[in-house]
Amino acid sequence: MKIFETKQALQDFIDEHRSKNTLIGFVPTMGALHEGHLSLIEKSKQHGAATVCSIFVNPTQFNDPKDFEKYPKTLEEDIQKLELAGCEALFLPSVEEMYPEGMQQLPHYSLGRLEELWEGAHRPGHFQGVCVIVHRLLEAVRPDLLLMGSKDFQQVAVIRYLLAHYSFEPNMELIPCETIREASGLAMSSRNVRLSPEQKIQALAIYHGFDMIRMAIFEQKTRETEVLEQQFAQQLLDAGFESVDYIAFADPFSLEPITDLSQTFVVLVAASIGGVRLIDNQLFPHELFKRV
Numbered sequence: 001m002k003i004f005e006t007k008q009a010l011q012d013f014i015d016e017h018r019s020k021n022t023l024i025g026f027v028p029t030m031g032a033l034h035e036g037h038l039s040l041i042e043k044s045k046q047h048g049a050a051t052v053c054s055i056f057v058n059p060t061q062f063n064d065p066k067d068f069e070k071y072p073k074t075l076e077e078d079i080q081k082l083e084l085a086g087c088e089a090l091f092l093p094s095v096e097e098m099y100p101e102g103m104q105q106l107p108h109y110s111l112g113r114l115e116e117l118w119e120g121a122h123r124p125g126h127f128q129g130v131c132v133i134v135h136r137l138l139e140a141v142r143p144d145l146l147l148m149g150s151k152d153f154q155q156v157a158v159i160r161y162l163l164a165h166y167s168f169e170p171n172m173e174l175i176p177c178e179t180i181r182e183a184s185g186l187a188m189s190s191r192n193v194r195l196s197p198e199q200k201i202q203a204l205a206i207y208h209g210f211d212m213i214r215m216a217i218f219e220q221k222t223r224e225t226e227v228l229e230q231q232f233a234q235q236l237l238d239a240g241f242e243s244v245d246y247i248a249f250a251d252p253f254s255l256e257p258i259t260d261l262s263q264t265f266v267v268l269v270a271a272s273i274g275g276v277r278l279i280d281n282q283l284f285p286h287e288l289f290k291r292v
């Protein structure tokens with residue numbers, strides 16, 4: 001695997017592959033890689049793409065400076081994992097490389113309601129930071145395929161919006177990939193390393209909350225989203241979560257809240273345990289409940 005620290009060096013690699021008509025797949029990450037990240041590399045390779053991964057802990061997307069300071073860094077292991085996964089190139093830029101003009105006066109992205117809902121409301125400025133860095137990374141890599149995890153469901157919606165409303169390579173395809181979970185059901189996340197073994201078990205309450213919703217609908221107990229939200233939140237608090245930012249029943253594209261559970265919907269959750277904020281989600285395709 002080739003490692004590049006500057007956009008210029010990366011550009012030469014990309015140009016070489018482009019001249020051979022090879023597809024370029026791109027997986028942006030913040031490192032501390034786990035199987036969730038590696039599944040995106042694998043998906044890119046399944047498309048026959050030369051795969052570029054980036055590792056950059058982007059300061060402008062952290063609304064909480066402590067979260068930024070504590071963000072896990074495991075570069076040596078990350079490089080080994082990427083080598084084993086068959087990733088062709090790693091882009092490892094410095095803050096100066098990505099923000100040569102500093103981080104004070106950055107462009108503003110109009111994201112409509114996506115910035116007001118859920119993560120947008122609870123992490124002010126987060127999606128602005130995400131858009132700035134993804135925009136710059138996409139300009140550097142100019143990929144054919146952009147692979148992102150549905151674990152960050154709203155982030156995928158924001159990037160879909162960004163690609164539709166700002167000018168990018170016309171044929172670039174955004175590929176949302178499924179959430180990879182531990183055998184227990186816990187969604188893999190770089191932040192999980194900050195959980196104790198006991199907290200990892202307590203955190204399963206999120207996964208069990210999704211089951212609770214499925215069962216409530218199947219058993220025709222209730223379809224009242226407000227009731228289900230309250231029950232879910234209580235289960236999280238009972239399990240040991242110290243706070244619940246939101247439990248949302250939402251339209252999978254607009255992310256607007258919904259109350260009609262006969263259409264496809266997504267349940268989005270953000271809650272904190274042991275000072276670690278976890279997010280997760282589950283899609284409920286309407287076919288699931290057709291016969292109910």
Ligand code: AMP
Nearest residue numbers: 029030031036148149151152179180188
């Ligand atoms: P991050 O390093 O957390 O910024 O994540 C980089 C990419 O990996 C994003 O597209 C995430 O959605 C994706 N990702 C993170 N966790 C998972 C997971 N458990 N399963 C699938 N993709 C994931």
